[in-house]
Amino acid sequence: MSLFRVLYEILTQNGWEFDFDNKNEIIKLEIRGINTNFHAFLLVDEEQESLLCNTHIKQKIPFSKRLEVCDFMSRVNYELANGNFEMDMDNGEIRYRTYLDLADAEPSKDQVLNIVWNGVLGFDTYYPGLIKLVYEDYSAEEAAAFCTDQDTL
Numbered sequence: 001m002s003l004f005r006v007l008y009e010i011l012t013q014n015g016w017e018f019d020f021d022n023k024n025e026i027i028k029l030e031i032r033g034i035n036t037n038f039h040a041f042l043l044v045d046e047e048q049e050s051l052l053c054n055t056h057i058k059q060k061i062p063f064s065k066r067l068e069v070c071d072f073m074s075r076v077n078y079e080l081a082n083g084n085f086e087m088d089m090d091n092g093e094i095r096y097r098t099y100l101d102l103a104d105a106e107p108s109k110d111q112v113l114n115i116v117w118n119g120v121l122g123f124d125t126y127y128p129g130l131i132k133l134v135y136e137d138y139s140a141e142e143a144a145a146f147c148t149d150q151d152t153l
Contacts, residue, residue: 003102004044007051010112029116031055033124040116051100051107055119057127060092061134069094071140072133076126076147083122094130096123 004025011018011027019028027042036057043052061069066089073085073094083098098119100111126147133143 001106002044003046003049003051003107006106007042007044007112010107010109014109014113031116031120033120033127035124035127038120038123040119042116049102049104051102051112051115053098053100053115053119055096055098055116055123057094057123059094059134061087061094062092065134066092068133068140069130072130072143075140075144076129080122082118085123085126096120098122 004022007027008020011029016029020026021028025044025046027044029040029042031038031040039056039058041054041056043054044050045052066087069087070089073087077084083096085094085096087094096119098115100107100115126144129138129143129145129147132138132146133140138146
């Protein structure tokens, strides 16, 4: 069975609502987080036997804040065990990327759900600091530190 079909069945069996693009093998999810809403795109690569999840927010980073956000992401990414932040410097789109290498294995339900939730929870954890950096007078260092204070989440 194709990886795309396995993924489709796991999400369907677990009651997830999603849109899919069978031609490009992309599944699109909308997920409500604690701090904001997310769009997750699951990209299946049958040839590479891998699954990529890109978790996005609607907001774009203003041009004037992009370098400071890069500093913030670098500080945060250094501490992350699973996933990473990325930004398109041309349009300010920011995303959290998680990846699953399957190499001759079929993904389990838990692996599929974890790749999605790791992206959402990772992004959701650092979203408040990102917003403080972009819209308040926080430095990248202060915004990253803000996110690690459990009382603020």
